[in-house]
Amino acid sequence: MEALAGQIGSCRKCALALSRTRTVPGEGPAPCRVMLIGEGPGKKEDESGRPFVGRAGAILSDLLARIGLSREDVFITSVVKCRPPANRTPGKGEIAACMPFLDRQIAVLSPAVLVPMGRVATSAIFSRYGVSFPSFREVRGRSVLVSEMETGREMRIVPVYHPAVITHNPPARAALEEDFMRLGEILADLH
Numbered sequence: 001m002e003a004l005a006g007q008i009g010s011c012r013k014c015a016l017a018l019s020r021t022r023t024v025p026g027e028g029p030a031p032c033r034v035m036l037i038g039e040g041p042g043k044k045e046d047e048s049g050r051p052f053v054g055r056a057g058a059i060l061s062d063l064l065a066r067i068g069l070s071r072e073d074v075f076i077t078s079v080v081k082c083r084p085p086a087n088r089t090p091g092k093g094e095i096a097a098c099m100p101f102l103d104r105q106i107a108v109l110s111p112a113v114l115v116p117m118g119r120v121a122t123s124a125i126f127s128r129y130g131v132s133f134p135s136f137r138e139v140r141g142r143s144v145l146v147s148e149m150e151t152g153r154e155m156r157i158v159p160v161y162h163p164a165v166i167t168h169n170p171p172a173r174a175a176l177e178e179d180f181m182r183l184g185e186i187l188a189d190l191h
């Protein structure tokens, strides 16, 4: 994973390299059972080089604690490893350019469950695994069985709302908590 982080650190495959301060490869245990995948780094993540260190990170830690997990139990990363300017949504070309890094992380970490957070990450992961994506609302909180790209190993995709959703839409808290409770149930069933 250190070698991969080094490759990400020197990557200039898409335009996001021009405006980033630091790359954010992700962090967590290796191997890992659960891999959380956000959209892309924000301002604080770009400054620190670490994922989910801002307000969304505090919300995420709280949601994980509710299902008996801590940040140290999960690997946290995103579909693009460099911050899009002004936190805009990463473009399809940028996601495609960065996806080989995520593929490699998944192959190395061997997670049982991928948890894309929010519509953009979920759409990118579903597309990568050839799963149809009708809408985020229809797939959130569901468990989809897929085969890992390099080894064919079975794993699950469980989309959840992005923790930052409640910073601009406070009423979404109930749906966000519901998704993480569902994730906890799915993980318990996998034991």
Ligand code: SF4
Pocket: 008, 011, 012, 013, 014, 015, 016, 017, 023, 080, 081, 082, 094, 097, 098
């Ligand atoms: S977002 Fe990904 S592909 Fe683009 S420069 Fe950063 S590491 Fe490279």
